[in-house]
Amino acid sequence: MTFRAFVVAAALSCGLGAAPAAFAQDAEGCEDHPALTRYPASVLEWCDVENFMPYKFPKGGVTGYRTIGEIEEIAGRVTRNFYSYKGDDRTHAEVWKNVSDAIKAAGFEIVGEGLGMDRSTQNEIGGVNWQAVHFINNPWTGGGVPVARMVSGTSTSGGTSAVLAKKERADDTLWISAVIEQHSSTEVAMLFDFIETKEAETGLITANAEAMGKDIEELGRTVIEGLYFDHDRATLTAESKPALDEAAKLLGQMAGKSFYIVGHTDSSGTYAYNAKLSSDRAEAVRQALLTDYGVASDRLQAVGIGPVSPRFTNSTDGGKEKNRRVELVEQ
Numbered sequence: 001m002t003f004r005a006f007v008v009a010a011a012l013s014c015g016l017g018a019a020p021a022a023f024a025q026d027a028e029g030c031e032d033h034p035a036l037t038r039y040p041a042s043v044l045e046w047c048d049v050e051n052f053m054p055y056k057f058p059k060g061g062v063t064g065y066r067t068i069g070e071i072e073e074i075a076g077r078v079t080r081n082f083y084s085y086k087g088d089d090r091t092h093a094e095v096w097k098n099v100s101d102a103i104k105a106a107g108f109e110i111v112g113e114g115l116g117m118d119r120s121t122q123n124e125i126g127g128v129n130w131q132a133v134h135f136i137n138n139p140w141t142g143g144g145v146p147v148a149r150m151v152s153g154t155s156t157s158g159g160t161s162a163v164l165a166k167k168e169r170a171d172d173t174l175w176i177s178a179v180i181e182q183h184s185s186t187e188v189a190m191l192f193d194f195i196e197t198k199e200a201e202t203g204l205i206t207a208n209a210e211a212m213g214k215d216i217e218e219l220g221r222t223v224i225e226g227l228y229f230d231h232d233r234a235t236l237t238a239e240s241k242p243a244l245d246e247a248a249k250l251l252g253q254m255a256g257k258s259f260y261i262v263g264h265t266d267s268s269g270t271y272a273y274n275a276k277l278s279s280d281r282a283e284a285v286r287q288a289l290l291t292d293y294g295v296a297s298d299r300l301q302a303v304g305i306g307p308v309s310p311r312f313t314n315s316t317d318g319g320k321e322k323n324r325r326v327e328l329v330e331q
Helices: 092-105 128-137 145-150 209-219 238-253 271-293 317-323
Strands: 043-058 062-064 071-086 109-116 160-168 173-184 187-197 221-223 259-264 300-304 325-330
Touching (some): 043 128, 043 187, 128 160, 128 173, 145 173, 145 187, 209 221, 271 300
Antiparallel strands (some): 043 071, 071 187, 173 187
């Protein structure tokens, strides 16, 4: 029997595609999440969807009694799907590897993952103790199948594992917690949590010098979050000052480096119009940094490239908003 990989739905990146499939043996009303299909031949035995709820997303191992050392508090639409694969021809380690590879191939950032095979890894991500604390932090409603499988049985001897990941989309961030355990010699149990977060208000994110510095070191570029311009003009508004403060702080910390200031637009309007607008806005940021913060002129060069390098699709309002940006790019 060929070891098949998960199929990652096209809807993951574009938000479009066929509705998730339901299978004859699945629990009534349950279906795969559009982001990721099931492991072949597994059955969706239980599901739960909450339109909005808090979620304690783990990013580290167990560090104390019922304590995971690093948690990110998020909230949003939470879909929880419990799958069971029955058969003695697969182990949880094979399923874990398959899930991990599929999530990485879909462009997710892996927050953490781990394969727990014995007591030496029980407190690490994916270990049996770690899973118990994770479930305490994020209990499911109504009891039912996950309680009977994920926190009982012979999983401690069969092994446990997990994959934790996130992906920024045009309108939100999608987080995935995939927890897997060898429930018995003939059953692998899987609980997939999909958390879709969305900002309650716009304009809440502003530049941070430390975060921008990490982007420069890793990617060679960073977005100056929190810059605002008058509509269809290159005039910076007063609300841009905190972002300019942080950009100037970063430039002071990287005194030996020079940068392009690169303006971007969405695809609305003509290319010529957007190319000029993006160039003018980049130059406005450059002039603000030179005049108000004393940055040396030979360290900054303004460039406008209009709509030619989008971060997300321009087919949604959220994508357009994120495509309108100004970046610092290391020379």
